[in-house]
Amino acid sequence: MNILRRLILGATLTLALPLPLLAAAAESYPSKPIRLIVPFAPGGSVNLMGRLLADNLSQRLGQQVIVENRAGAGGLIGAELVANSAPDGYTLLLATMGAQSILPFLTKQLRFDPKTAFTPIGEFASLPNVLVTAPDLPVNNLAELTAYAKAHPGELSMASAGIGSVNQMVGELFMLKTGTRFTHVPYKGVGPAMVDLLGGRVQILFANVPGVAAQVKEGKLKALGIAGGKRAAMLPDVPTMKEAGTCDCVVESWYGLMGPAGMPADLVDRLSRELRDVVATPAMRHMLAEQGAEPIQGTPAQFAALIDTESKRWSELIKEAKLAE
Template identity: 40%
Template sequence: MHLPRRALLAAPLLLPGAARAQGGNAAWQPQRPLRMIVPFAPGGSTDVGGRIIAERLSETLGQPVVVENRTGAGGAVGIEAAARSPADGHTLLVATNGAFTLQPHLGLLRTVDPRRDLAVVSLIFTTDVIVVVHPGVPARTLPEFIAHARAHPGRVSFATSGVGTGTHIFTELFMAVTGTQMVHVPYRGSGQAMADLVNGTVQLMLDQPASSIAQVRSGAIRVLASSGPRRLALTPETPTFEELGFGAASAQSWGAIAVPAGTPAAAIERLGAAVREAVAHPPVVQRMAGAGLDAVGSTPAELEAFAAREYERWGQVIRERGIKVEPG
């Protein structure tokens, strides 16, 4: 799931929400505080990136942007809450790759379809994932870990922030590429998952740097590799999957701003301009980088084209791995 900044400039493939996002003018201004729904628990990349953008939007839009964490069902609770909100420009969703490229394949969203019920505004960040392990795991490099996991099929466990989340699907791809078989232990958000990795209840996690770098730096966990196209500035000594010969497992998470479908085009245009200004604002770029996030913006059309390609890639992974989410 590589995303070079110029890769967004592909021919657009518009989905219904994006089509409604085109046109209008920039005269719209919010008339009251805005609500930004983050569909995951505090502390992860989605929350961190959303809060950084919210602060800048509060400054440029002249209204407070209040962050609301609505967790549950791999992000589905927050997505559905946003999709059902009034389409007046005052509700924002920090949508992730899961909303547009994973959830539709998994049936986690039972009452809404993000591609129909949300209109995208702009990307706000991309981020790699890093492979982190408990220090008790007898491996100091990714090849050593893969050899260990292959020698003990079904005895190594991995944590994720929930069934069907990006960390889950990324790890399924990792197992497929590396020929390993591990036991999935899903959690409700990355915080508890990380806590159990630190205490040794589970052995491995593919996680965003924002929620794991502090534990890496303290020595509570060990980082073995990163998933992006280049080494992370936060851990420059850590090799990428590509460098280690596992480029087929390379992937990135991403976050974007979306609004309920039917939001006036003028509101989407104004919000999009404000978001793109925010991700180019040097203090925002610096804060994002400090959390392991690359600040990047897009037009709605560019984002829809990118999401369509991602939808096809991850749909294939989900089908081939037989990933299903039990009703509940």
């Protein structure tokens, strides 16, 4: 084949390629900084997880991953921003159980469909939850708490970070499984809830282990049971709820990475692979362990299945407990 024929054939093949493929071939991803939307305010475990992930992904991708906090509505405002973004991999979401699998079933005002608005990329960490009480509450284990609550229905106040928060939902699950009844007192975040718990104005809180471990070790709070499949490394002496013989309540707050719906499969595969590689590094595992988190190397399919399972569980509980608007 002479040079002229090769040039003609090459031009013909190039013109036959779809424009998106031409663009992808001309520009390797990523060619500019990536936004990671953290749908909560700075401070707290979610924001910390987002910054850990952004720092480590930046090193892997060779482009800066910038954390952008978009707080409000329990994470739904940030999630909506990502749902309405271009599916080009430059706007990603730090996904949480509350925003993806709980709140959509509590409100009728949602402006996106959580089942179809996102592309799951992978789960990367989970945090166990623990039931803690004020130190002056006259109970020392879950059996005593359950007995006390049944003898005094509605008298114990259960704090939470707000309506639809994971704190509330773990408590609702506990009440359904044990036949107890607490009075739910929602706050605007875990911080104010903790202040009143430590001050004795409320008696119970279901919280992420890292958020209360220090107070438990100092004797300012009592930890009665881990809502997880195993004991927490930060509180090794606290039994799981199943070990305590009270209920098999396993609620681990998970963190994952998502993008808008319609992301190309090759881009999803790339980001998922990079995410798993980040989680596999000793540095990332060490940082997660310092936060009391369990590292997860999940695939897009596994993450999608987790979201479906959690959504079914919480939608059924919300219906049974009559919590929806």
